[in-house]
Every structure is written in C-alpha cells, then in structure tokens.
Amino acid sequence: MHLLAATPGGISDGSEAVDLGQTPGDIVFLSAADTELSSLALALSASNNSSVSLRLANNMQLIHNLSVDIYVEEIISSAKLVVVRLLGGVSYWPYGTEQITECCRRKGIKLALLPGDDQPDEELSALNTLGREESHRLWQYLVHGGGGNYAEFLKYCQALVGDDTQWQEPRPLLKAGLYWPGVELADLNAVRSQWIAGAPVAALVFYRALFQANNLGPIDDFISAFREHGINPLPLYVSSLKDPISAEII
Numbered sequence: 001m002h003l004l005a006a007t008p009g010g011i012s013d014g015s016e017a018v019d020l021g022q023t024p025g026d027i028v029f030l031s032a033a034d035t036e037l038s039s040l041a042l043a044l045s046a047s048n049n050s051s052v053s054l055r056l057a058n059n060m061q062l063i064h065n066l067s068v069d070i071y072v073e074e075i076i077s078s079a080k081l082v083v084v085r086l087l088g089g090v091s092y093w094p095y096g097t098e099q100i101t102e103c104c105r106r107k108g109i110k111l112a113l114l115p116g117d118d119q120p121d122e123e124l125s126a127l128n129t130l131g132r133e134e135s136h137r138l139w140q141y142l143v144h145g146g147g148g149n150y151a152e153f154l155k156y157c158q159a160l161v162g163d164d165t166q167w168q169e170p171r172p173l174l175k176a177g178l179y180w181p182g183v184e185l186a187d188l189n190a191v192r193s194q195w196i197a198g199a200p201v202a203a204l205v206f207y208r209a210l211f212q213a214n215n216l217g218p219i220d221d222f223i224s225a226f227r228e229h230g231i232n233p234l235p236l237y238v239s240s241l242k243d244p245i246s247a248e249i250i
Helices: 034-046 065-074 094-107 132-144 147-160 188-192 208-212 217-228 244-249
Strands: 027-031 054-057 081-086 110-115 176-178 201-207 232-238
Touching (some): 027 034, 027 147, 065 094, 110 132, 201 208
Parallel strands (some): 027 054
Antiparallel strands (some): 176 232
C-alpha cells in the first residue's frame, strides 16, 4: 500500500484540482485525520494479510470538484468497500459525499459514511449501502481508537470484502491506564517485567489522545531514554487529571 503525494492539476480557482495518483484497491478509507490514516497504515504493515489492498487518502486533498471526479472514477468505482469519516457531516464535504454515494449505489459497492466524532449522524447513516450494524461497528473501532482497535478495524474491513479474516469486537478504551510498547493490554505486572531490578521508578503521564490516535512514537522515545539513564518508566495515559475516574485510576 502506497500513499502518493498529490500532483497539482491545471485548474486553479482558489483550490487547485489534484490527482492523488493512487491505483485502485479493495478497501478505500478517507478521513481528514492524518492520525487515523497513519494508524491504519501501521496496522496494515503489521498484518500478515497481503491478499486485500488498502488505499488511504485525506479527503481535504479532494476539495475541488474535479479532484473528486477523478478520484471517484479512478479509485472509488473499483473498490469493494469505501469508508469515509466526516467531521461535520454531509455539509462538510457535500460534493464528495454526493458523488461517492451515487457511484457506490450504482455499482453495488459497500459504503459506510461515518461521523468524525462520537456523536451519531442519521443523515450520514441514511446514505450508507452497508448495513446499520456493520457501519456502527466500523465507527466504534475508530471512536475508541488505540492500536488494537485500528488493527481490528482493518481485519473487519477485510472480512466485509470476503476475506477469511478473524476479527474481534471494538474494545472500549479506559479513561486512564498503563502503556508499554508492544503490549496490547498492559497491566502493572507486564510493565514491571520490563524494569531494571533495583532502579528508581518515574511516572510518565501523557494524554489519552496520544494513545487513542496510536501516536506513541514520542512516548516510546521517552521510555527508551528513561531506561538508558537507569530509570524504570511507569507510562500512564490519562484523559484528564481533573477527571475523578482518571485521577482515581492514577
């Protein structure tokens, strides 16, 4: 799976038309959140399934109507499943929503238009060609976030396009909890097993949003730096220290 840079087109009326230069794929995922795109790219690279192809794009690159037309004709029309996450609903991207919906309905392509936040959007749901239960499940993977949910989202998408892939239901994310690189459900024993015997311990508290977005590179670097200096890190993600539940868990 390759994410290719957009190439400027020949039309400029305040927002240039672009061709993303992608080739068709089985699954197409569009979102304005780069963290979602990068997390799914990581999930794909970590999976052992190469039989289903995935195309990722930021729909903010498809603002010009001609950009939408090119993408729908060259990419959407050949897909088996299209998932679009829209913060702000249909009004946020009206032409893109209209053209993708029309193409998917005409060609019998599975389509899930999902809210970009954790609030339901019946206007989007009414446009889906994928069933309500399946669309809701896809949405919940993304709402809860975290590396595990992104991996399961991809597995479920693969199952929806006919691949024999086992998947698990979306897993709610705690308001606060422990983290360790490479450990899906870290508890205190899992963290302690990585510690240096007799070394001092320092808590490393970071926002849950980083864990939710699977944007943990900086935290992993902190953990490595602590260990290099002979300190045992205790990494804790938290939604807010002002939240009573989060504070109690910490």
